Amino acid sequence: MKISLQKLKERLAAACQRSGRKPEEVIYRIIIRVNKRVRFGKPVISGTRVPVELILGKLAGGMTYEEIVEEYQITRVDILAALNYAAEVLSKEEIKAAG
Numbered sequence: 220m221k222i223s224l225q226k227l228k229e230r231l232a233a234a235c236q237r238s239g240r241k242p243e244e245v246i247y248r249i250i251i252r253v254n255k256r257v258r259f260g261k262p263v264i265s266g267t268r269v270p271v272e273l274i275l276g277k278l279a280g281g282m283t284y285e286e287i288v289e290e291y292q293i294t295r296v297d298i299l300a301a302l303n304y305a306a307e308v309l310s311k312e313e314i315k316a317a318g
C-alpha cells in the first residue's frame with residue numbers, strides 16, 4: 220500500500236525534527252523499508268516489492284530514471300531514496316587495506 224502524501228509529509232517533518240537534518244537527508248528512512256517477510260529482508264521501496272539493489276543495478280546498467288519509473292511503477296523520489304540509502308550504507312562500511 221502506498222503512503223499518502225500527507226502522511227509522508229508528517230513523517231518527514233518528524234524525522235527532520237528528531238535528527239536535525241534536511242529533508243533530502245532523511246527521506247530515504249521513510250521510503251526504504253526492511254521487513255524479513257518481504258524479499259527475504261532486503262531493503263525495498265515502501266509499498267512495493269522493488270528492492271534497492273534492483274534499482275541500483277538498473278541505473279548501473281544504463282536505464283534512465285524515466286525508464287525505471289515506467290517499468291516498476293515507482294517515483295523519481297523513490298529512486299533518489301534508494302541512492303541515498305545505498306550511500307548511507309556504504310559510508311558506514313569499513314574496508315581494511317591488505318598489507
